[in-house]
Amino acid sequence: MAVKNNYVCSLGLTIDLIGGKWKLMILWYLIEESKRFGELKKSIPNISQKVLTEQLKELESSQIISRKVYPTVPVTVEYAMTAYGESLIPLIHDLCDWTKQYASENDIEISGD
Amino acid sequence: MAVKNNYVCSLGLTIDLIGGKWKLMILWYLIEESKRFGELKKSIPNISQKVLTEQLKELESSQIISRKVYPTVPVTVEYAMTAYGESLIPLIHDLCDWTKQYASENDIEISGD
DNA sequence: TTTCGTAGTCACTTTTTCGTAACTATACCA
């Protein structure tokens, strides 16, 4: 899912940037406020530590989120939306709304957001 | 990537519905006009026949596209957007625009749409 | 009778992604 430098269709890049099982969800939990690693881990149901770090790394290297280390003891690390991330928020909301509509019309339960 | 009937977050359902490497791209090529299987195959670069049929089946079972068989010889099958698919079009365009902007600012080449 | 074209299916392999559990570094605190 690493970003390449040429694509035949922009949606291929879209998928590499924010596709995958977890990225949209990670971004979702960063919309309201920046969060530390542990907070994200608690917020996102069922994500493993390994996958969370992997996905955060990819989002960071795509400049969609930022990572800031605070030299506390123990260290804390804060993840936040960058400008790219912010510009994505309306689209995420739209996707979310579309999906909620779909779910309600098809008797699919969504227990969280 | 099959759709379940309960989710903790709507974006999980989003991903099951239109995530994956190919679904957005398939939908993209159906936005302008409905297409036959072979036309889709030719339109979408590098997709294998197997994966195309699989993804079309999933999109059909999610009611995002429709499949119509014409009893010609040999049979032809036409795929088209349903109402759900249509309602997704503006979001696809937005994603596409966002991505093109991203690509242009990061020197990523997109040779097609 | 063989070949052609459409729209697949099937068996198999490779690649990618995901999950689990154990391990690390750091420094404070008891």
Added chain:
DNA sequence: TGGTATAGTTACGAAAAAGTGACTACGAAA
């Protein structure tokens, strides 16, 4: 000296997704 907390890393294996190539059915045309 051992325990605690944060934010990871690492090795390993399982599962899911994707790719490959051969195969099918149908009837029309050569």
